[in-house]
Amino acid sequence: MTGGTAAAVEVRDLGMVYPGGIRALESVSFEVKEGEFLAVLGLSGSGKSTLLRCINRLLDPTEGTVHIFGEEVTALRGSALRRLRCRIAMIFQQFNLVKRQTVLTNVLSGALGRSRLLPSLMVSFPQAERERAVAALERVGLPGRADSRADALSGGQQQRVAVARALMQEPQLILADEPVASLDPALRHSVMRHIESLNREEGLTVLCSLHDIDLVTRYATRLIALRDGQLVWQGSPSNFDQKTFKEIYGQDAEPASNSGY
Ligand SMILES: Nc1ncnc2c1ncn2[C@@H]1O[C@H](COP(=O)(O)OP(=O)(O)OP(=O)(O)O)[C@@H](O)[C@H]1O
Numbered sequence: 001m002t003g004g005t006a007a008a009v010e011v012r013d014l015g016m017v018y019p020g021g022i023r024a025l026e027s028v029s030f031e032v033k034e035g036e037f038l039a040v041l042g043l044s045g046s047g048k049s050t051l052l053r054c055i056n057r058l059l060d061p062t063e064g065t066v067h068i069f070g071e072e073v074t075a076l077r078g079s080a081l082r083r084l085r086c087r088i089a090m091i092f093q094q095f096n097l098v099k100r101q102t103v104l105t106n107v108l109s110g111a112l113g114r115s116r117l118l119p120s121l122m123v124s125f126p127q128a129e130r131e132r133a134v135a136a137l138e139r140v141g142l143p144g145r146a147d148s149r150a151d152a153l154s155g156g157q158q159q160r161v162a163v164a165r166a167l168m169q170e171p172q173l174i175l176a177d178e179p180v181a182s183l184d185p186a187l188r189h190s191v192m193r194h195i196e197s198l199n200r201e202e203g204l205t206v207l208c209s210l211h212d213i214d215l216v217t218r219y220a221t222r223l224i225a226l227r228d229g230q231l232v233w234q235g236s237p238s239n240f241d242q243k244t245f246k247e248i249y250g251q252d253a254e255p256a257s258n259s260g261y
């Protein structure tokens with residue numbers, strides 16, 4: 001930490017070339033301030049997942065740096081890298097729950113890195129952690145489902161379990177990669193509202209890739225857009241108009257009829 005003025009996330013000249021030669025990111029630079037809800041936009045293949053994965057070092061970028069709260073994370077190895085991952089919660093499109101385990105066990109697993117317990121000690125999780133996990137489930141609107149198997153829940157409910165697991169982790173940062181893309185459109189707001197509440201009420205910084213423009217303008221406080229691995233636009237939701245849409249998605253693209261412009 002370098003004090004209160006450090007950006008939550010600072011990405012500088014980030015580049016990623018996959019083995020085999022595909023360039024997924026090129027000279028991407030931007031900052032995310034603490035408490036922002038940043039949406040990452042762009043067509044399929046534009047590099048959104050690659051960017052999020054480089055930030056928590058699921059991928060090693062081939063060029064550039066990422067600082068999180070002032071600490072350069074692109075240089076971390078071993079236990080320092082594991083500690084970084086404990087500070088960042090990840091919410092994936094496909095939920096990534098352990099399907100055969102209970103909802104409560106899935107939520108408790110979010111506390112593993114923080115409380116330095118081994119997975120084999122899950123059965124003896126302290127009562128205080130269990131109570132926190134039950135409270136997290138209540139918070140995402142799933143009281144009484146703690147003992148259900150994870151795969152007995154609907155997609156929207158499973159993603160809310162993933163949000164509760166993120167909450168248990170007490171992260172500094174949430175990275176969400178298309179968190180509602182697998183869900184029925186009618187359920188998307190339910191999950192987004194819970195992610196929004198972590199941002200607004202807990203003050204957590206959120207980086208979230210999203211396809212739906214109506215969700216982007218409803219939940220994000222700032223937007224960045226990638227095109228072919230390059231950052232082509234950044235601004236606030238109120239500056240996002242039809243012209244910007246075409247710049248990002250191409251002249252032939254049409255916004256969905258419900259996106260409000
Ligand atoms: N493991 C990989 N190996 C090689 N190339 C990859 C790999 N993962 C992604 N790519 C390539 O990198 C580019 C960016 O992919 P990425 O998955 O980051 O895009 P995206 O914006 O997340 O797309 P989507 O909206 O479909 O999820 C694409 O050209 C993709 O084919």
Ligand SMILES: [Mg+2]
Nearest residue numbers: 048049050177
């Ligand atoms: Mg992706």
